[in-house]
Amino acid sequence: MTTQASANGTRPQGKSKPSKIVKVPKDPEGRMPLGDHIRELRTRLFRASVGIVLGAIVGWFVHEWVIQLLENTVCNDMSVHGVGQPTPQCKNGLVTITGPTAGLALSLKVSLMVGMLLASPVWLYQLWAFIAPGLHRNEKKYSLGFVAAGVPLFAAGAALCYTIFSTIMRVLLGFTPKGVSNILPLDTFINFFLRMVLIFGVSFEIPLIVVALNFAGVLSAERLKKSWRYVTFAIFVFAAGAVPTGEPLGMTALAAPMCLLYYAAIGIAVLNDRRRAARNINAGLTPDEASNLDLSPVPVEQARPVEQVRRGFDDDYDDLT
Numbered sequence: 001m002t003t004q005a006s007a008n009g010t011r012p013q014g015k016s017k018p019s020k021i022v023k024v025p026k027d028p029e030g031r032m033p034l035g036d037h038i039r040e041l042r043t044r045l046f047r048a049s050v051g052i053v054l055g056a057i058v059g060w061f062v063h064e065w066v067i068q069l070l071e072n073t074v075c076n077d078m079s080v081h082g083v084g085q086p087t088p089q090c091k092n093g094l095v096t097i098t099g100p101t102a103g104l105a106l107s108l109k110v111s112l113m114v115g116m117l118l119a120s121p122v123w124l125y126q127l128w129a130f131i132a133p134g135l136h137r138n139e140k141k142y143s144l145g146f147v148a149a150g151v152p153l154f155a156a157g158a159a160l161c162y163t164i165f166s167t168i169m170r171v172l173l174g175f176t177p178k179g180v181s182n183i184l185p186l187d188t189f190i191n192f193f194l195r196m197v198l199i200f201g202v203s204f205e206i207p208l209i210v211v212a213l214n215f216a217g218v219l220s221a222e223r224l225k226k227s228w229r230y231v232t233f234a235i236f237v238f239a240a241g242a243v244p245t246g247e248p249l250g251m252t253a254l255a256a257p258m259c260l261l262y263y264a265a266i267g268i269a270v271l272n273d274r275r276r277a278a279r280n281i282n283a284g285l286t287p288d289e290a291s292n293l294d295l296s297p298v299p300v301e302q303a304r305p306v307e308q309v310r311r312g313f314d315d316d317y318d319d320l321t
Contacts, residue, residue, distance in 0.1 A: 044126040051122030059114025073166040157204035158197045164253050199242045207261035214269040221269035
C-alpha cells in the first residue's frame with residue numbers, strides 16, 4: 001500500500017522527518033547581500049530604540065531633578081527678575097512655561113534626553129557592531145582607540161559648559177534694561193543649554209580629528225608645528241563666536257583647553273611620525289638621494305634540463321590543442 005501511494009504521487013501517512021535548517025557560514029570579510037544589510041540595520045535600530053525607550057522611562061522619574069539642576073544656573077541670580085511668581089526653586093521668578101501642553105512636552109523632552117544619555121553605551125555598541133564587520137583588523141584597533149578617547153573628550157567639554165553656563169547666563173541677562181522684566185521660557189532655555197553643550201563637546205573633539213588625520217597620513221607633525229600660531233589664533237576666534245557673551249572669561253575658558261588639547265595632539269603626531277620613520281628606512285631621504293638598495297650580485301641558479309621542463313606534456317598534440 002505504501003508503494004502504491006508513492007507511485008500515485010501522494011505522501012504516505014506517518015510522521016515526516018523535520019527538515020534541517022542549514023546555517024549559512026559568515027563571510028570572514030563581513031560581506032553580505034544588500035537584503036541582509038538592511039535586515040541587520042533594522043535589528044540594530046530596533047535594539048538601540050529599545051535601549052533609548054527604557055532609558056527614557058528611567059528619565060521620567062528623574063526629569064524634575066534634571067530640570068531643577070538646570071534652573072539653578074539662572075534662578076539664583078537676584079539681579080534679574082522675571083514675571084513669574086518667585087518660588088523656593090526659582091527665587092527670581094525668571095523661568096516660565098507658556099501654553100497648556102508645554103509642561104508635558106518639556107517633561108517628555110527631558111526624559112528622552114536622559115534616556116539617550118543613559119542608553120548611549122547601547123546605541124553606540126549597536127552602531128559599532130554594524131560598522132565593525134566591514135573594517136580590517138588595524139582599522140578596528142584605531143577606531144576603538146578614537147572612540148575611547150572621543151567619549152571622555154565630549155564629556156569634558158559638556159562638563160566645562162555646565163561649569164561656566166551660569167556665568168554666561170548672568171552676562172546675557174545683564175543686558176536686560178532697568179525696569180523691564182525678562183521672560184525666559186523653560187523650553188527655550190533648555191534648547192539653548194543643549195546647543196551650548198553640543199558646541200563645547202564638539203570643540204573638544206577637534207584635536208582628536210587632527211590626530212586621526214595624522215594617523216591617516218594627511219597631516220604631518222612638521223606641518224602642525226609650523227602652523228600652531230595660526231591655529232591658536234583661529235581657536236580664539238572660534239571661541240569668541242561660540243560663546244554668545246563675547247566676554248574674555250567665557251572665551252578663554254573654551255579656548256585654553258582647546259589649545260592645550262591641540263598641543264597634545266602635536267605631541268602625539270610627533271611620536272607617530274617617529275614610529276613611522278623608524279619602520280621606513282627611506283623616510284628621511286630627499287628626492288635627490290638614492291635609496292638604500294642592495295646591489296650585491298646574486299648567484300644565478302643552475303639551468304634545468306630540457307627533459308625536466310617538457311615533462312608532463314603530450315607530444316602528440318601541439319600547444320594550442
